[in-house]
Amino acid sequence: xxHLPHKTIERxxxxxxxxxxxxxxxxxxxxxxxxxxxxxxxxxxVRRDLMLIGYTxxxxxxxxxxxxxxxxxxxxxxxxxxxxAVIGMGNLGxxxxxxxxxxxxxxxxxASFDTNPEKAGKSYSGIxxxxxxxxxSKIKEENIxxxxxxxxxxxxxxxxxxxxxxxxxxxxNYTPKSVNxxxxxxxxxxxxxxxxxxxxxxxKTNGEE
Amino acid sequence: xxHLPHKTIERxxxxxxxxxxxxxxxxxxxxxxxxxxxxxxxxxxVRRDLMLIGYTxxxxxxxxxxxxxxxxxxxxxxxxxxxxAVIGMGNLGxxxxxxxxxxxxxxxxxASFDTNPEKAGKSYSGIxxxxxxxxxSKIKEENIxxxxxxxxxxxxxxxxxxxxxxxxxxxxNYTPKSVNxxxxxxxxxxxxxxxxxxxxxxxKTNGEE
DNA sequence: TTTGCCCTGTTAAAATATTAACAAAAAGCG
DNA sequence: CGCTTTTTGTTAATATTTTAACAGGGCAAA
Numbered sequence: 001x002x003h004l005p006h007k008t009i010e011r012x013x014x015x016x017x018x019x020x021x022x023x024x025x026x027x028x029x030x031x032x033x034x035x036x037x038x039x040x041x042x043x044x045x046v047r048r049d050l051m052l053i054g055y056t057x058x059x060x061x062x063x064x065x066x067x068x069x070x071x072x073x074x075x076x077x078x079x080x081x082x083x084x085a086v087i088g089m090g091n092l093g094x095x096x097x098x099x100x101x102x103x104x105x106x107x108x109x110x111a112s113f114d115t116n117p118e119k120a121g122k123s124y125s126g127i128x129x130x131x132x133x134x135x136x137s138k139i140k141e142e143n144i145x146x147x148x149x150x151x152x153x154x155x156x157x158x159x160x161x162x163x164x165x166x167x168x169x170x171x172x173n174y175t176p177k178s179v180n181x182x183x184x185x186x187x188x189x190x191x192x193x194x195x196x197x198x199x200x201x202x203x204k205t206n207g208e209e
Numbered sequence: 210x211x212h213l214p215h216k217t218i219e220r221x222x223x224x225x226x227x228x229x230x231x232x233x234x235x236x237x238x239x240x241x242x243x244x245x246x247x248x249x250x251x252x253x254x255v256r257r258d259l260m261l262i263g264y265t266x267x268x269x270x271x272x273x274x275x276x277x278x279x280x281x282x283x284x285x286x287x288x289x290x291x292x293x294a295v296i297g298m299g300n301l302g303x304x305x306x307x308x309x310x311x312x313x314x315x316x317x318x319x320a321s322f323d324t325n326p327e328k329a330g331k332s333y334s335g336i337x338x339x340x341x342x343x344x345x346s347k348i349k350e351e352n353i354x355x356x357x358x359x360x361x362x363x364x365x366x367x368x369x370x371x372x373x374x375x376x377x378x379x380x381x382n383y384t385p386k387s388v389n390x391x392x393x394x395x396x397x398x399x400x401x402x403x404x405x406x407x408x409x410x411x412x413k414t415n416g417e418e
Numbered sequence: 419t420t421t422g423c424c425c426t427g428t429t430a431a432a433a434t435a436t437t438a439a440c441a442a443a444a445a446g447c448g
Numbered sequence: 449c450g451c452t453t454t455t456t457g458t459t460a461a462t463a464t465t466t467t468a469a470c471a472g473g474g475c476a477a478a
Contacts, residue, residue, distance in 0.1 A: 007436095010403050013402070017385065017402070031454095032455075032456075038387065039387055040387055040389075040396075041436095042436085043455090044437065045437080051457060056456080058444090059442090059444050059445090059454090060443085060456090061444095075410075077413075090304065091300045091304035092301065099385075099401060104402075104406075106409075107406070150304075170411065172405060172408050176226065176308075178223075186411040186412050187249075193226070193309075195381055196381060197218075197285055197313075198222065200286070200354075203395050204286075206395055207378070216465065242425090250466095251466085252426095253466085257427090257428085257466085265426080267425095268424095268425060269424080269474055271426085419478100420478085424474095425475100427471090428470090429470085430467105431467080432465100434463100434466085435465085436464085439459085439461090440460100441456105441458090442456085443454100443457105444454085444455085445454085446452085447453100448449100448451085
């Protein structure tokens with residue numbers, strides 16, 4: 001396997017989540033069209049994605065749920081695990097902390113950071129929150145690979161730079177401000193306002209046509 | 210103009226945000242490469258997007274900031290405005306409320322909903338929060354077009370169905386559970402866990418190659 | 419004026435992503 | 449057994465998105 005498309009990676013993550021649900025329900029096998037229906041995609045796309053990762057199901061019974069979960073894990077998880085921190089413990093930071101709590105085994109939340117001295121020093125969802133002063137030192141100390149930015153837009157550029165300098169490997173930026181990182185740092189950005197405006201646009205045009 | 214690509218719409222929203230900043234800084238004209246650098250894209254892409262919406266800049270001075278803002282507004286905004294509600298006032302719901310507060314003129318937040326009786330009845334960021342009982346009635350009463358779902362995954366299916374039945378036109382689903390809606394309702398889904406796992410994957414593979 | 423540079427707008431090509439099409443294999447059934 | 453149904457795996461076709469290529473216009477400096 002050489003080069004998985006971005007979109008396939010995203011779907012693999014979602015397949016796994018769906019499969020884990022199936023497993024919990026005692027389902028041992030699943031067909032491509034079942035998996036497809038749980039997402040918003042076609043059976044062909046499921047089969048194609050699985051082809052790309054080299055998994056092959058049994059012809060009449062579909063895919064083995066357990067096996068597939070493990071294989072997807074091999075593909076997208078990092079064997080040694082990766083450590084994550086949330087920078088900015090506003091509402092969004094909290095939300096992410098909660099979502100995250102004890103879900104993944106291969107990604108572990110290690111720290112959070114906030115400028116507010118009332119927050120720094122406390123723990124949220126069992127994860128310690130540090131002051132911004134400690135950003136660089138804790139990232140190195142705790143060997144944090146991925147930073148999730150949920151700070152105000154004003155400080156986005158600054159925080160990104162500090163993360164990069166501290167040796168972070170990946171950034172997930174939820175700030176509406178786009179940041180620049182060197183090539184060896186993977187950057188993913190998502191902007192809620194843009195999504196909302198997109199929905200608005202298509203609501204508008206749906207009504208027109 | 211016939212059929213703008215999804216990606217172009219997203220970028221238009223971001224161009225506008227960048228342009229508004231420029232305007233606030235007193236900048237009257239901007240080059241495609243400047244606008245490009247603010248996002249993570251190339252100047253060609255900017256020019257192509259603007260070509261698609263039929264805007265044409267002045268040759269040596271670039272694009273007129275004010276004009277472009279207005280034109281983008283004409284494209285993506287709905288003249289009469291659209292009303293929005295947040296369903297589920299957990300941390301994520303709050304975060305969205307705050308982000309949103311007084312930003313857009315053509316999208317107005319009208320209501321929020323929560324099952325928790327302590328939350329229902331209060332106001333957040335100046336927007337009233339209603340109990341889930343009122344979901345259908347308030348959506349009709351306040352003429353709400355777009356619903357942002359920030360409820361727990363368990364109730365996603367149910368909430369989506371109720372929104373659709375109440376006559377909503379667009380849904381932005383932040384639940385990790387994918388929902389089904391009829392074709393006349395525009396659906397946009399975003400899953401934070403998937404994004405995080407995607408970052409993890411590319412951090413892993415960056416290290417490998 | 420003329421040369422060179424730096425823009426834009428647009429068409430063409432390349433890269434990505436999705437959808438269609440279909441052979442082949444297993445199972446059930448008459 | 450042969451026929452039908454169902455489902456996979458894969459290749460081919462289509463659609464979408466990005467990137468490259470380049471003509472042409474205006475400004476500035478020589």
